[in-house]
Amino acid sequence: MSELAATAKKLDAADELAGKRAEFVLDDADAHVYLDGNSLGALPAAVPGRVDDVVRRQWGSLRIRSWDESGWWTAPERIGDRIGPLVGAAPGQIVVGDSTSVNVFKALVAAVRMAGEGRDEIVVDATTFPTDGYIAESAARMTGRTLRPVTPEEVPGVLGDRTAAVLVNHVDYRTGRLHDLPSLTAAVHAAGAVAVWDLCHSAGALPVGLDEHGVDLAVGCTYKYLNGGPGSPAYLYVRRDLQDRFDSPLPGWNSHVEPFGMRPDYEPATGAPRGRVGTPDILSMLALEAALQVWDGVTVEAVRAKSLALTDFFLECVAQYVPAGRVESLTPAAHEERGSQVALRCEDAGEVMKRLIERGVVGDFRHPDVLRFGFTPLYVGFADVERAARVLGEVVAAQL
Ligand SMILES: Cc1ncc(COP(=O)(O)O)c(C=O)c1O
Numbered sequence: 001m002s003e004l005a006a007t008a009k010k011l012d013a014a015d016e017l018a019g020k021r022a023e024f025v026l027d028d029a030d031a032h033v034y035l036d037g038n039s040l041g042a043l044p045a046a047v048p049g050r051v052d053d054v055v056r057r058q059w060g061s062l063r064i065r066s067w068d069e070s071g072w073w074t075a076p077e078r079i080g081d082r083i084g085p086l087v088g089a090a091p092g093q094i095v096v097g098d099s100t101s102v103n104v105f106k107a108l109v110a111a112v113r114m115a116g117e118g119r120d121e122i123v124v125d126a127t128t129f130p131t132d133g134y135i136a137e138s139a140a141r142m143t144g145r146t147l148r149p150v151t152p153e154e155v156p157g158v159l160g161d162r163t164a165a166v167l168v169n170h171v172d173y174r175t176g177r178l179h180d181l182p183s184l185t186a187a188v189h190a191a192g193a194v195a196v197w198d199l200c201h202s203a204g205a206l207p208v209g210l211d212e213h214g215v216d217l218a219v220g221c222t223y224k225y226l227n228g229g230p231g232s233p234a235y236l237y238v239r240r241d242l243q244d245r246f247d248s249p250l251p252g253w254n255s256h257v258e259p260f261g262m263r264p265d266y267e268p269a270t271g272a273p274r275g276r277v278g279t280p281d282i283l284s285m286l287a288l289e290a291a292l293q294v295w296d297g298v299t300v301e302a303v304r305a306k307s308l309a310l311t312d313f314f315l316e317c318v319a320q321y322v323p324a325g326r327v328e329s330l331t332p333a334a335h336e337e338r339g340s341q342v343a344l345r346c347e348d349a350g351e352v353m354k355r356l357i358e359r360g361v362v363g364d365f366r367h368p369d370v371l372r373f374g375f376t377p378l379y380v381g382f383a384d385v386e387r388a389a390r391v392l393g394e395v396v397a398a399q400l
């Protein structure tokens with residue numbers, strides 16, 4: 001056994017989260033190493049039974065009664081409150097529903113409306129996952145504001161009296177860089193603007209501290225580190241003291257103060273339900289609720305500690321196994337700047353990832369030259385990490 005394999009064994013033996021892997025449906029450890037949970041989280045074992053019950057009993061037998069009797073109507077806020085502790089939000093501030101893209105739209109337009117008429121600029125993360133940029137451009141056009149794309153590092157330097165809202169990613173989807181949420185939020189507030197954070201790549205991987213850091217609005221998906229399943233609904237956080245000022249650009253009937261009054265005039269609900277739009281996607285939503293059970297007894301701090309240990313160990317193994325100069329890490333070495341993934345620049349990344357997947361190491365490729373490896377601490381172990389780096393070394397050596 002190599003020295004690194006022996007180290008992996010020791011680290012796995014000491015891992016307090018190791019038992020969580022059994023709560024997921026995964027192949028045998030020697031079949032696949034799954035390092036793509038930052039795109040689609042693995043299936044929690046509790047989900048199929050719950051979905052079966054929701055479909056057969058709640059829908060099949062109870063039918064319409066399930067809106068009340070099975071808790072369908074209140075699911076968006078109930079599940080929002082289950083996500084709350086994972087992102088540092090007290091109850092009553094998160095509503096689950098719609099996609100991240102739709103929630104980016106709701107949050108950004110509402111942020112511009114909160115900021116008031118005098119402010120004519122929306123600042124957006126220029127390195128963002130594309131959907132946020134596309135929607136910010138449309139939101140700017142619709143609200144008559146100018147869009148200013150800058151890197152997160154440049155944000156403090158462009159803030160001023162003109163800034164209405166700022167949309168930033170907590171963790172960069174390509175590089176895995178973790179942006180400084182507390183200081184950027186404080187800078188946005190000092191300029192009198194509204195901060196909107198996209199938590200897709202941080203929620204469930206590291207502490208976010210929404211309430212603690214006074215974030216105004218936040219959105220995120222649930223199919224990555226929260227393991228909600230393909231297309232599972234996203235969520236929207238509106239800080240409690242801003243909820244009365246949240247003026248939704250999509251005021252659907254589910255966000256009405258009296259939805260079943262069927263009134264022609266719109267009067268918004270109070271609290272988190274104001275972020276709703278239309279009928280919730282119950283099947284996906286209740287699958288997500290079952291998926292969130294894996295968090296019982298787990299703290300985000302423990303997940304973060306393991307995440308950093310996994311990514312550190314991966315970088316160490318890559319340095320040992322991969323021929324010098326073949327890959328270059330785009331992910332910051334400093335812990336305070338790292339999310340839960342490692343991105344390696346590699347000239348023939350598309351071909352290399354294909355070979356890796358053929359050999360059972362599943363990461364993903366991002367244009368034009370990035371190998372991306374996501375580490376989900378609830379089901380990835382140190383032996384997985386050692387194997388992934390070793391196979392990567394063999395694959396790139398063969399491609400030379
Ligand atoms: C940062 C970020 N925002 C948004 C999205 C996607 O949004 P949606 O769930 O609407 O496809 C992703 C990934 O798909 C993402 O990485």
Ligand SMILES: Nc1c(O)cccc1C(=O)C[C@H](N)C(=O)O
Nearest residue numbers: 038039040129173174200231366
């Ligand atoms: N949402 C996705 C999908 O529907 C298909 C394939 C990938 C995704 C993703 O989530 C991609 C992911 N946001 C990324 O960071 O690349």
